Amino acid sequence: MLYALMGLGLALITGILNIPNFAHGALFAVGAYLLVTVVGALGNFWLGLLVAPLGVALLGIAIEYAGIRRLYAAGHDYQLLFTFGLALILNELIIVIWGPVGISHLPPASLRGGVDLGFTFYPKYRLFVMVLAALLVVLTWLFLERTRYGAIMRAGIENKEMVSLLGIDIHRLFTVAFALGAYLAGIAGALTAPIRGLSPGMGVDMLGIAFVVVALGGLGNLLGAIAAGLLIGVAQAVVAAYWTEASTAVIFAVMAAVLLVRPQGMFGIR
Amino acid sequence: MKHPAVLVIAAVVLLPLAVRPAIASEIWIFAIFGLGLNLLLGYTGLLSFGQATFFGSAAYVAGYLLKYYGIAIVTALGVGVGIGALSALLVGYLCVQRSGLYFIMLTFALNQLFYFIAYQWTSITGGEDGMPGIPRPALLGIDFRQPLAYYVLVSALFLLALWVMKRIVESPLGKILQAIRENEVRAEAVGYNVPRFKLLAFVVGGAFSGFAGVLYAMLFGIVPLEAIGFVFSGNVVFATLIGGSGSLYGPIIGSVVFIWLSESMSVMWARWPLLLGVAFVIIVLFFRGGVVEAWSRIWRFSKRAS
Numbered sequence: 001m002l003y004a005l006m007g008l009g010l011a012l013i014t015g016i017l018n019i020p021n022f023a024h025g026a027l028f029a030v031g032a033y034l035l036v037t038v039v040g041a042l043g044n045f046w047l048g049l050l051v052a053p054l055g056v057a058l059l060g061i062a063i064e065y066a067g068i069r070r071l072y073a074a075g076h077d078y079q080l081l082f083t084f085g086l087a088l089i090l091n092e093l094i095i096v097i098w099g100p101v102g103i104s105h106l107p108p109a110s111l112r113g114g115v116d117l118g119f120t121f122y123p124k125y126r127l128f129v130m131v132l133a134a135l136l137v138v139l140t141w142l143f144l145e146r147t148r149y150g151a152i153m154r155a156g157i158e159n160k161e162m163v164s165l166l167g168i169d170i171h172r173l174f175t176v177a178f179a180l181g182a183y184l185a186g187i188a189g190a191l192t193a194p195i196r197g198l199s200p201g202m203g204v205d206m207l208g209i210a211f212v213v214v215a216l217g218g219l220g221n222l223l224g225a226i227a228a229g230l231l232i233g234v235a236q237a238v239v240a241a242y243w244t245e246a247s248t249a250v251i252f253a254v255m256a257a258v259l260l261v262r263p264q265g266m267f268g269i270r
Numbered sequence: 271m272k273h274p275a276v277l278v279i280a281a282v283v284l285l286p287l288a289v290r291p292a293i294a295s296e297i298w299i300f301a302i303f304g305l306g307l308n309l310l311l312g313y314t315g316l317l318s319f320g321q322a323t324f325f326g327s328a329a330y331v332a333g334y335l336l337k338y339y340g341i342a343i344v345t346a347l348g349v350g351v352g353i354g355a356l357s358a359l360l361v362g363y364l365c366v367q368r369s370g371l372y373f374i375m376l377t378f379a380l381n382q383l384f385y386f387i388a389y390q391w392t393s394i395t396g397g398e399d400g401m402p403g404i405p406r407p408a409l410l411g412i413d414f415r416q417p418l419a420y421y422v423l424v425s426a427l428f429l430l431a432l433w434v435m436k437r438i439v440e441s442p443l444g445k446i447l448q449a450i451r452e453n454e455v456r457a458e459a460v461g462y463n464v465p466r467f468k469l470l471a472f473v474v475g476g477a478f479s480g481f482a483g484v485l486y487a488m489l490f491g492i493v494p495l496e497a498i499g500f501v502f503s504g505n506v507v508f509a510t511l512i513g514g515s516g517s518l519y520g521p522i523i524g525s526v527v528f529i530w531l532s533e534s535m536s537v538m539w540a541r542w543p544l545l546l547g548v549a550f551v552i553i554v555l556f557f558r559g560g561v562v563e564a565w566s567r568i569w570r571f572s573k574r575a576s
Contacts, residue, residue, distance in 0.1 A: 014375075022378075067555060077511060084550060088544065089551070092541050092544035208382035208500075214375065215376055248389075259364050
């Protein structure tokens with residue numbers, strides 16, 4: 001489910017802004033570290049979960065406004081360098097601020113322990129993450145499908161010139177899309193923190209997975225990204241149960257296999 | 271710049287006077303790596319973000335054979351070229367059918383696949399610790415464990431690689447690749463099989479990367495895990511872009527600047543990638559034309575100031 005969140009956020013950014021966002025993984029990591037800091041300062045997990053992704057979204061707005069906005073006409077190579085540079089900066093800042101050693105973080109007291117599901121015993125916190133992530137995916141989807149601004153966003157993926165000709169502020173649309181994508185990455189990071197702990201490398205690992213999800217789902221296809229996120233998550237969990245070492249490589253192997261059969265991704269048309 | 275080849279040879283001779291032979295060797299190895307990328311980026315218009323895949327794979331395979339089977343330098347280099355080309359064939363086959371953003375993301379994702387294989391296959395690659403103990407065998411009685419002797423070998427091979435690349439880009443094949451860069455639809459329309467030519471460019475670029483990878487492994491005596499990581503792929507793109515990707519000599523200028531900067535920054539501060547990131551951002555926002563344009567801007571500015 002977390003992969004679906006990451007993939008959906010990245011699919012929004014790549015689809016609407018048409019840039020390769022190599023800083024997406026770093027935004028994910030910043031979300032996780034912000035959560036730990038806020039929880040440490042205020043002692044309340046729920047407040048942290050509210051504040052941390054909003055902080056990441058603000059960071060996203062700043063990045064779009066100060067940098068990416070100037071690069072829409074510059075070509076993918078310079079956009080890539082810019083986001084790659086940002087990823088390096090954020091990653092190193094994390095090391096400078098929070099240290100190079102991994103941090104472990106416990107879920108809030110109310111979500112510790114497990115639930116008896118009848119056939120298996122499942123940790124409460126993971127269940128909570130699954131439900132919340134599913135809720136967020138559905139909410140984002142509803143926003144895109146059922147609201148006026150969501151419709152404008154989808155139109156922006158199809159044809160940017162037409163949207164701006166119709167009198168819509170396309171730059172504000174870009175900013176909103178980037179902020180929304182950053183928010184989804186931030187909350188995915190914040191939710192991950194109590195499951196896997198934090199380390200400076202967590203962003204890079206997630207970046208590769210997010211790219212796979214978007215490539216699998218088909219570029220510009222938001223529903224495809226959600227489905228691909230689920231598929232990748234399930235594939236990884238199944239392989240991890242039998243052959244732990246290969247569980248990360250299998251994600252990329254699944255992608256290679258699917259692309260051999262369908263080069264345009266599972267649901268891609270372009 | 272009437273005779274750039276003369277300038278390059280002069281640089282090859284003079285460089286070891288300015289920096290340690292090991293760094294000088296690294297610069298030319300990185301330049302070979304950049305030449306391979308530039309065939310894709312500068313001449314065919316394909317932005318590959320996974321060149322470390324071929325570099326690292328070749329370094330691991332040739333390093334393994336050097337370490338455990340004691341093969342000769344020439345054999346190791348041949349193996350490197352072969353592995354580089356083969357891995358590029360596999361990756362390229364999946365990627366060349368797509369273009370734009372999709373292509374970039376696929377090369378990156380497949381780079382991650384190879385990275386995680388190297389990371390987890392610790393019995394062969396040593397995982398995070400890298401694969402140490404790679405020898406530099408002697409050739410024709412010359413002991414290449416001497417840093418300067420190895421520099422001579424590397425720079426001679428670099429000049430060879432440059433000559434080969436010059437022949438490639440000036441050949442009919444090079445012209446076809448440039449036609450694809452300029453107008454893919456038209457190249458297709460006049461009868462060229464565009465995906466096949468892209469794949470060919472990929473394989474040639476991969477062979478250059480593999481060649482550089484083997485030299486790199488022998489230079490440091492180790493294949494670090496970073497050699498197959500995506501930061502390495504990013505570095506070579508960066509070096510090529512700061513040199514200027516349009517010309518044959520761009521990646522050479524780029525790797526001189528890049529390696530020299532990163533080697534001098536990394537001894538000053540362990541967190542130097544932060545500065546590198548800041549440099550990326552500043553260059554992209556303000557100096558998009560590479561070194562040449564930056565120079566002319568600074569020159570104009572100082573003239574106005576005086």
